[in-house]
Amino acid sequence: MTDPAHRLPTRRMVGGGALALLATGTAHAAPRREQIVYVGTQATDAGQGIVAARLDARTGTLTPIDVVAEIARPTWVLAHPKRPALYAVSETGNDGKTEGKVYALRADAETGALTTISTVNSGGGGPTHLGLADGGLLVANYGTGHVAALPIRADDGLEAAASVQANQGSGPSPRQKGPHAHGVALDPSGQFVLAADLGADRLFVHPYNRAARRLGPASEQSAALPPGTGPRHLVFHPKGRFVFLISELIPQVRTYGWDAKTGRLTLAHTTPVLSEVPKASGAEIAISRDGRFVYASLRVENVIVVFAVDPRTGALTVIQRVASGGQTPWSFGIDQTGRWLLAANQGSNTVTVLARDPADGRLAPTDQSLAVGKPTSLAFLAAR
Template identity: 30%
Template structure:
């Protein structure tokens, strides 16, 4: 009887796992609306191979993507790196039809949109514009339509780097774990800007008690993430190749550590880019472009501080964005310059990565998001 019960539980577990599908959404700088810009693949939970589901044309430079909490809608930064332009666009994902269907677009409120995020209630979209250093907030209708922005804040001050910090450059827009605050790493001003977010108001961005957290001069804060326990936050600095570690509480950050993302043999030419934490909260990963083209791996101690574990080549050039799947089994990196997508298997005990599956060739691939359905 016990063997039969065990077999039944095993079968039920197997069915639960394999009745779910994991989809991978890839954005790119396609430079030409007549060519494919967004790609959708399905991730094999055994081999790590990616199988093409569909692609989208007639959209220019969908360089960064985000997925709605219910997985029904995909939002993209579009017309990125096009002079005097920029937009955000919405698509409906229909897995049963293997289709990604365009819904609408709105002006980004600034030149060169680079990052967007959706509130947990699915009713608000927030976009960061790099070149003009601004943030825009949009209501989202129930059918996934993006409404015109209701708020747009422009920032102007820069910092000490003569070429990269002549003015403000918002590089990401990240909600706090409770979605009551919004954090905006400003690469140009060496600040992590903070706003209170009241989703019940028609203009949800409100001044925070502490409007920003300064980062070291010349650091260039880029991407930002929270630990699953909500007690710690981590910011990757593009210009100095470092990760800043903070304790977090009620919209306020307190610095506790700064650690290099690069190995000792690399002394300059830092271009650190993306940062993510494994779902179990045990390991942090940070990507380095420039001459390194790798992912730095850190273990996370109970006090939130980091310890370097090692480095993994991304098997390509310029790993702009990477993502970890919801199970924590796989990490997928996008190499923008070499134009390829590489899947790595994560070792849960050591945090180390091993390449699996087949490398995809996608010209100017720039972003990846992963969602289980």
Template identity: 35%
Template sequence: MKHIWTILLLLAIPVIVNCQTNYYLIIGTYTRGNSEGIYVYKMNTETGDVSYVNKAAASNPSYLDVSPDEKFVYAVNEDASDKGSVSVFSFDKTNGTLKYIDKQTSGGDHPAYVAVNKTGKWVAVANYTGGSFSTLPIMANGTLGVPATIQHTGSSVNKERQEKPHVHSTVFSPDDKYIFVPDLGIDKVMIYSFNPGSGKPEPAAVPFAAAPPGSGPRHFTFHPNGKLAYLVEEMGGEVSGYKYNNGKLSLIQRISTYPADFKYKKWSADIHISPDGKFLYASNRAPDSIAIFSINSKSGKLTPIATVSTLGEIPRNFTIDPTGNFLLVANQETNNIVVFRRNKETGLLTDTGKRIEVGKPVCLKWIKF
């Protein structure tokens, strides 16, 4: 009997070890206010408790990404053409310390998005004002090589916002064979084939998916099943859902993130899907809210569930923690991050009352503790 209990205990140990509850939360900000750069917090994803760890100085590190091995953090420096760059920080999991190690030009004005590919050997960065995107090789020590830049051309119907290209994000496909590049200025999601060996993007066989004139494609995400993708449109305030297959997008639905009777300026920002693939969330900056949708597992179509106030002003990016228990919203103009608990069965959000006070927060990323 004793041996049986010993065996059962040994079998249970891996389960206990793998029950990850503590994560580092890495926060990117604008430094035009009282922020000094990138902030590191620790969060318990069972209780929602958060605590400050440390910070690292950087200029306008508004968007971040983490290397697959979680040893490096890549941050855009959203500055003008003579300063637009990507900074590299090493990350020490033992104490949550970021250490600056490198900076490389982003190849254009005001980089606003950065993504690391699945191999951890390439970075793709979106230059918003420059209307271009670049791929940069990652060296063995985490530093960056010289960028290869692709310049977009064209414009669209809104002469104030779409007078030229405005590349807003760069998203690698789940199989790492393509880069999807939403461009707010030309109302297209540009599609590039990508060779993880050479890192050279080329126009795909179907080189773009067109969005409605004036809609302003912004952020793009893939469903966990790899067969669906969703685009949030900043100016149109809508989400476009697509079937995805080998670099091709087939539109299945467009649905508003706003109530039907909303008559004012639409200003959407970010989009994420819950880890179980059942719910999609999109943020709006006017009014300040998160729109919640259920996802049909067969068709991929969205059904509106609710719209929840972000309890702050100008929500930019938001994140769902890796366990799916919490959703955190970065409210840029009220200088705080609001922690909501997620109901995994209904998708609904409840305010925990917990706040992280940080100047001009924009981007939120996770690293295992």
């Protein structure tokens, strides 16, 4: 891979309190080569929340903007792929006593500014992950284990939950005393929603009614994992034949065959990603747009693992383990050009940029790093 060969400051800081903003003044319009990057965080203090930055898609330069939405614990952010809208959880209610919130925000592609369109209850406690459905938004509520479907209005705002499903289950870990929905995704056919439940050790399959934007109860096709595995997040292969699931408590990536006609999962491969580092935990998983490479992050070891995908069987082969550039890579995202992978390193309060070679899938470190308090997720606004 060609080295981006930029020599820029290695730390740029945004946010309030200890994270003093180095870039001041009014934000300028973003040139077309730039993307707006939104960073979800675990911030709870006043003046903090979702942070925005600019990514130069040609060089990988990451430039801070500021805190653009003051929301308590906006741990997961999701950009609409076609509309200037951002959706964010407020991960509250993990004690099971109250519901969390989900925000619909209008995004200014020039300045990165966010304005609230609507705020609704998440359908459970501790919302931790979001997924887009046809005309709706899917919510995984970790605290209570509920999975919810929220209709999206014509103005990109959210309506109250059209349906909420309560799954059941537990496991041997102290973190598995009950269900904990951790990741949610709509299958490419638009007929089913899959929910990875860390507490129940199951990958639940829910039918999805696109017209009513409602979820049905989990079907018998739901897949059980070995006790104590702790499934976390999942992605579908672009062609819809495979599902890739990362587990947290026992770091593994499972490849399932997917039958969109029946909603049936068939386990095809289990790929361990645990290294010699004790207590490493699986965190995030993503797939390249061409479906040739899968990426997974490991906390404690603080690496991104790169896999090549067998297009025939879905089997994964490790081709690289590269440092995430910080500590505790909670999540990461691949930009819209496919040339850059940004890692949200929650433990070191940094977002780092890794260069990605689209041809061979490999990653390389850069000197780009943005200081953000407890970053946990990333979303990219449509490139201008």
